Amino acid sequence: MIYNSSINNINQPERTFEPITIGRLAPDFVALSTQGYIRLSDYRGKWVILTSHPQAFGAVSTTEIISSAQNYPRLSEQNIEIIGLTTDNIYSILAWINDIYQNTGISIPFPIIADTDLALSEMYGMISPDRMFGVTVRSTFIIDPSGRIRAVITLPVSTGGNQEELLRILDSILVNENYNLHTPANWKPGDPLVVPNPVSYEEMVSRAENSESLGYYCPFWYLCYTYLNSNNISSPPGQTNNNISSR
Structure with missing residues (x-):
């Protein structure tokens, strides 16, 4: 209280x-x-x-x-x-x-x-x-x-x-609300986003086997990155086009 x-x-x-x-x-x-x-x-x-x-x-x-x-x-x-x-x-x-x-x-x-x-x-x-x-x-x-x-x-x-940090937080909230994606550390609009953790064994296996077709880059089974407008992301974050706004 x-x-x-x-x-x-x-x-x-x-x-x-x-x-x-x-x-x-x-x-x-x-x-x-x-x-x-x-x-x-x-x-x-x-x-x-x-x-x-x-x-x-x-x-x-x-x-x-x-x-x-x-x-x-x-x-x-x-x-x-x-x-x-x-x-x-x-x-x-x-x-x-x-x-x-x-x-x-x-x-x-x-x-x-x-x-x-x-x-x-x-x-x-x-x-x-x-x-x-x-x-x-x-x-x-x-x-x-x-x-x-x-x-x-x-x-x-x-x-x-910090106004820019405030806007970044707002962007992050809206990304989650509109696309059910999360934002990683130091994220800025246009950077890769994080796919929520798998909640079942089947989802975990499907993600591992189909990451490329899903447009995911997965350095760990529980951590996958993606972009809002990408159907395929086969290279690590930072090596692909970042000029994508979350809004």
Whole structure:
């Protein structure tokens, strides 16, 4: 369980929340944002990236917000929305995004929630129970169109998020969802994919005997690579055409 326990609020009623885990429904909420009140469930049918920032006007958070804004057009084209969150009040956040615009010309096209009472931060486990940090950690939740959490990324306040890694994770999830294939270590779109392990003896034998016709390269009986658009892959990964996008 996630507990709201701190020496600073020891006399306050303790709130408990279900742990945020991959596969569960993302807790719904209505919250004030830079685009008015928003409800998470109104985003059903879209992929959602819910991401927290420790504070407005934070140096690292500013780089994250700008990077997200620059990536927003290509995300939006693929039915992916972004929701930001900080624990500052709405006026501070509005002043922050206006300052970004005045200095860079970059508008922030997605809402940023003002979680001043920490309700969402605690609900989503963005504040550690031992209060190692006095602010929210950098947490990102990838939520699918049905409202389920598909990935959770948590970073310390000193480490900015990597947009390319976030997009890579999204690509990986979509590859699995659309093609029932897995992605190996250090995978990037266009690289070979991993076929799920065989679940029966017959499948194992069939894979070994028909790997070439299946378009598999199998260095081990339990590890086979393939490409999305390949009917035959007879050479190891890295020696074939990698210019294949997963989308």
